[in-house]
Structure formats: C-alpha cells, structure tokens
Amino acid sequence: MKTWPLNFRNSADGSVLFCDEAGGFFRSSEAFLERYAMGNLNNDDTEFLLRQGHAFSSEGDFQYVAFASRWANRVTPWSDLSYVILVPTLRCNLRCDYCQVSRVTEHATGFDWSSEELTRVINLLDGLKTKSIKIEFQGGEPLLNLADLQKVRDFCRSRFDHSEFVICTNLQSVTAEAWAFLDAADTHISTSFDGSDANHISGRTKTQAVHDEFEANLRNAISRFGTERVSALPTIDVNNPPAPEEVIRSYVNFGFQSIFLRRVNFQGFARKAYTFHEENQLWKSYYRRFITAIIAYNSVNEYKIEEFYLAHLLRRIFRGGHHNHVDLRNPNWLGADYLVIDYDGRLYPTDEARMVTRIGKMDLSIGSLKEGVDNDKLELLNAEVSINFNPDCMLCPYQAFCGSDIVDDLSRYGRIDLPKGQTYHCRSHLDLFDLAFELIYSDDGKVKSSLAAWLGVPDFCSDLAPSLS
Amino acid sequence: MATWVHEIEIPENMRPYADATIARVSYLWPDVAFEFLVDSIKATAAANQDLTKLNRDLRYGLYRAKIQSEHKELKDSLYRAVFG
Numbered sequence: 001m002k003t004w005p006l007n008f009r010n011s012a013d014g015s016v017l018f019c020d021e022a023g024g025f026f027r028s029s030e031a032f033l034e035r036y037a038m039g040n041l042n043n044d045d046t047e048f049l050l051r052q053g054h055a056f057s058s059e060g061d062f063q064y065v066a067f068a069s070r071w072a073n074r075v076t077p078w079s080d081l082s083y084v085i086l087v088p089t090l091r092c093n094l095r096c097d098y099c100q101v102s103r104v105t106e107h108a109t110g111f112d113w114s115s116e117e118l119t120r121v122i123n124l125l126d127g128l129k130t131k132s133i134k135i136e137f138q139g140g141e142p143l144l145n146l147a148d149l150q151k152v153r154d155f156c157r158s159r160f161d162h163s164e165f166v167i168c169t170n171l172q173s174v175t176a177e178a179w180a181f182l183d184a185a186d187t188h189i190s191t192s193f194d195g196s197d198a199n200h201i202s203g204r205t206k207t208q209a210v211h212d213e214f215e216a217n218l219r220n221a222i223s224r225f226g227t228e229r230v231s232a233l234p235t236i237d238v239n240n241p242p243a244p245e246e247v248i249r250s251y252v253n254f255g256f257q258s259i260f261l262r263r264v265n266f267q268g269f270a271r272k273a274y275t276f277h278e279e280n281q282l283w284k285s286y287y288r289r290f291i292t293a294i295i296a297y298n299s300v301n302e303y304k305i306e307e308f309y310l311a312h313l314l315r316r317i318f319r320g321g322h323h324n325h326v327d328l329r330n331p332n333w334l335g336a337d338y339l340v341i342d343y344d345g346r347l348y349p350t351d352e353a354r355m356v357t358r359i360g361k362m363d364l365s366i367g368s369l370k371e372g373v374d375n376d377k378l379e380l381l382n383a384e385v386s387i388n389f390n391p392d393c394m395l396c397p398y399q400a401f402c403g404s405d406i407v408d409d410l411s412r413y414g415r416i417d418l419p420k421g422q423t424y425h426c427r428s429h430l431d432l433f434d435l436a437f438e439l440i441y442s443d444d445g446k447v448k449s450s451l452a453a454w455l456g457v458p459d460f461c462s463d464l465a466p467s468l469s
Numbered sequence: 470m471a472t473w474v475h476e477i478e479i480p481e482n483m484r485p486y487a488d489a490t491i492a493r494v495s496y497l498w499p500d501v502a503f504e505f506l507v508d509s510i511k512a513t514a515a516a517n518q519d520l521t522k523l524n525r526d527l528r529y530g531l532y533r534a535k536i537q538s539e540h541k542e543l544k545d546s547l548y549r550a551v552f553g
Contacts (some may be wrong), residue, residue, distance in 0.1 A: 005540035037532035072551045395533050419496055
C-alpha cells in the first residue's frame with residue numbers, strides 16, 4: 001500500500017488534522033502523526049487510510065484513479081473570458097466613507113466612457129469565443145450611465161447564446177427608466193446594506209431622509225424581483241461594527257438568506273481614512289461572534305441563513321469544482337476568464353487591482369482597450385498564481401481548499417515573494433479554515449444543523465467528519 | 470550578551486532531512502541560528518526562546534521534510550496521470 005502525502009496541523013483541542021492534496025481529511029492524534037511520519041503504520045491505520053481514499057494498492061488501480069480525479073477537480077482550469085466587469089462611469093450620487101475607488105461627483109464630466117471607448121468595449125465583447133457571458137456593471141454608480149448599460153446589454157443579448165447582467169448599484173436614486181431597465185429577468189441587482197440603519201447612515205447615506213429613500217428602493221426591488229435577483233452585502237468597520245444579531249435580523253427582514261460579511265476594504269482609498277492595525281484580531285473576534293449568532297438563529301428558525309464566505313469555504317472543503325468565486329481559487333489565473341474594464345478603457349485583472357492602481361500604489365493595469373493586453377505584464381503576474389509549489393502552501397493542510405491573492409500581497413507589501421505565512425491573505429484564511437474545521441468536528445447539534453443547511457445535505461452525519469483514533 | 474543554546478538529538482533515519490528542516494525553521498525562527506552537528510541540531514540565540522514550541526517546530530519540520538521527500542516520485546506520477 002502507498003499513502004498519498006498528508007499535511008497536518010494542530011487543532012485547538014489538541015488533536016491533529018490531516019489533509020491530502022485532493023481535499024480528503026481526517027482528525028487523529030500526535031501518536032498517529034509519529035507512526036505515519038516514521039513509517040510505522042499499524043493495520044488499523046492502513047485499513048482506515050485505504051477506506052478513506054488516502055492510499056492505494058498499485059498505480060492505476062481504482063483508488064489511485066479516484067484520487068487523481070478528485071485532485072484534478074481541485075485545480076481551476078484555464079478557461080476563456082466569460083465574466084467581464086465594466087465600469088461605465090466613476091460618477092456617484094453618494095459619498096461613502098470607505099469608497100473603494102476614486103468616485104467623483106454626480107455631475108462631473110470626463111468620467112464616463114467616451115463613444116470611442118464604448119465602441120471598443122462592444123468590439124472586445126464581440127471578439128470573445130465564449131457563448132455565455134456574465135457582465136457586472138460597477139462604478140461609481142452605474143445607473144447614472146443607463147444609456148451605455150442599455151447598449152451593452154442589447155448587444156450581449158444578440159451576440160451570445162446566454163447572457164446575464166449584474167448591476168452593482170447603491171439603489172439611492174432610481175429613475176423610472178432605471179426601474180424599467182432592472183425589470184428584465186436576465187438582470188440582477190447587487191447592493192450594499194451595512195447591517196443596521198445606524199451603520200448605513202453613518203457610513204453611506206448620512207441623513208435619515210436619504211437613508212429612507214435607499215430603504216424604500218431596496219424594499220421595492222425585492223418586492224418586484226425577489227431575492228433571487230436582488231442581493232446585498234454589508235461593509236463592516238471593525239472599530240464600529242453593528243451587533244451581529246441586528247445584522248441578521250435586518251437581513252432576514254428583507255428576506256435575504258445569505259449574508260456576505262465584508263470588512264472595509266484595504267485596497268482602495270479606505271486605507272487613508274481607516275486604521276488597519278490590530279484589525280485582524282478585531283475582525284477575527286467579530287467574525288466568530290457573527291457565526292455563533294447565525295448558528296443560534298438557525299437553531300430556532302426554519303428559515304436557515306448563511307454567511308456566504310464561510311459557507312463557500314465549507315463547500316470547497318467537501319467538494320471539488322467550486323471555481324466560480326474569483327477571490328479564492330487555485331491557480332487563480334489573472335486576465336483569463338475574468339477581466340475588469342475601467343471608465344477610461346484601462347484593463348485590470350481584478351477589481352482590487354483597479355483600486356490599488358487608482359490610489360497610486362502601483363500600476364496593476366494590464367493594458368487598455370485601445371492598445372490591447374500587455375501580455376508580458378500578465379505573464380509576470382501569472383507566474384505566482386498557483387499555490388501547489390509554494391514552499392509554505394505545499395506543507396499546509398488547507399492547500400486543496402485555498403488559493404492565492406497576489407493582488408492583495410502586492411497591495412500590502414509591494415511584493416509577491418513574501419513567505420505566505422506572513423501575509424494577511426494566508427493568516428486570515430488559516431483563521432477561517434481553523435474555524436471551519438472546528439465546526440466540522442463540533443459535537444453541538446446546533447452546529448451540525450447549520451452545517452447541513454449550508455452544505456445542502458439532510459443531516460451532517462459523523463461520516464462527514466472522519467476520525468482515526 | 471547572554472547566549473541561549475539548545476541542542477536536539479536527531480534519530481539516524483531523520484538525519485537526511487536535517488538540512489531541509491533547518492532551511493525552513495530558520496525563517497520561522499529568525500532570531501535563532503541553527504546548525505546541524507552530525508547527530509543533532511544546535512540552536513543558538515541571544516535571548517531565551519520558547520523551548521516547547523521550538524522542539525515541536527523542529528520535529529514537525531523533520532516530519533514534513535521526510536514526507537515531502539518520500540512522496541516526490543508519487544506526486545510526479547500524479548501530475549503525469551492528470552496532465553499527461
């Protein structure tokens with residue numbers, strides 16, 4: 001019998017977690033670790049490892065091929081461009097404290113696509129190989145440039161077999177024409193609601209009257225389109241966070257089942273107005289309180305809710321093939337299936353890269369509509385997007401579920417070769433995966449009930465959390 | 470300046486992995502100098518260190534280096550099986 005390499009990590013309860021590179025895992029002890037590392041496995045060990053898919057008898061047998069298949073399913077395949085973030089304007093009708101990009105006032109000129117840029121956007125879309133396209137309109141406030149949104153959407157509908165549109169709007173001021181535009185079944189709304197009226201007013205709307213306008217628009221959107229087509233996420237200032245219970249109550253009242261808890265983003269201009277030291281510990285503590293509150297809520301309510309990112313991590317732990325969330329995948333190819341086009345025609349590999357560039361930290365643009373993609377720069381960036389051969393990641397038990405974020409590394413440290421364990425991305429994901437595995441191995445029935453709901457299974461049975469004594 | 474010295478004996482079958490282990494723990498413990506001395510690893514620092522944690526990191530480092538080394542061929546076969 002041959003065992004696939006196992007990475008390991010101590011758990012808070014004194015046990016040791018083992019994971020293989022195809023995402024198989026189990027909990028055991030220091031005694032097993034020593035037997036495994038020193039080549040002294042006993043019969044119970046080998047029987048367990050074979051049964052759980054961590055070992056095989058001979059190369060090419062069923063267990064070997066099954067492992068190879070699971071491993072391959074963890075690798076994000078290279079695919080053609082099919083997800084485009086478009087920024088038709090930087091103009092905005094709000095002035096949020098933690099605006100991520102360089103928004104300008106509603107009536108400023110020179111911050112929308114020119115007619116030439118719009119033509120180039122259409123030409124770029126026309127040249128794509130994909131038959132299915134997802135367009136996300138960002139801003140500024142994209143509804144302030146409704147005419148360009150309409151032109152792009154009309155073109156995509158005629159050009160692609162399937163097209164889907166997401167409008168990232170503050171829903172602050174929605175005209176009758178905008179409502180008519182949003183009415184289409186292929187068009188979704190993504191907005192922000194900071195979890196409590198007080199926090200939303202403090203960070204975004206500033207006055208009760210402006211806030212009432214937003215809230216009326218959000219309620220109208222949900223009643224017209226349902227939560228299948230409307231989503232919201234809160235931005236949390238860790239120094240002044242809303243109570244988790246209040247966020248949950250507010251989101252449930254709107255009818256939302258999923259809450260994507262996001263902290264004020266370091267990448268953009270917020271770094272100038274907010275302090276970020278000690279923030280990691282504060283955030284970790286708040287996030288854990290939030291998850292505890294969700295589990296408590298779910299234990300007494302039929303209508304189960306989730307924190308999106310933790311639920312996403314759990315889905316990645318239990319199943320391969322979850323490659324659609326571009327913030328966490330491996331390899332996280334840049335400029336491949338996903339691209340950002342700014343109001344001035346500059347191209348970026350991610351929206352965070354656009355933010356980093358806008359604040360003048362470093363130029364992470366990868367070309368322009370006019371001049372095309374800068375392939376040399378893209379190749380440089382893509383050299384470090386896999387974690388399979390990184391000296392830290394290749395020893396990490398969470399490797400199969402994790403991914404890289406070199407834009408975050410560049411933004412914070414100005415380099416991509418810092419030992420991963422010293423990066424914010426690594427430390428925060430270690431905390432998140434530690435939490436996920438704490439929940440997976442919890443004996444608490446309330447936790448199991450929430451896990452079942454998040455994973456879409458009837459019961460979270462003990463077979464899903466294997467242990468070897 | 471006071472010098473803190475600690476020596477951990479390395480079993481014979483783990484000695485081939487001592488160099489790789491030192492390379493890794495050296496960056497995890499930047500204030501400590503490590504040296505392989507035939508049958509042990511010697512750690513030297515200017516101030517006292519957390520001995521329990523250091524011993525564990527050295528032991529885990531040896532385990533990890535051995536696991537990686539022994540499975541290199543197997544990982545190569547996996548890449549061939551998947552990517553051709």
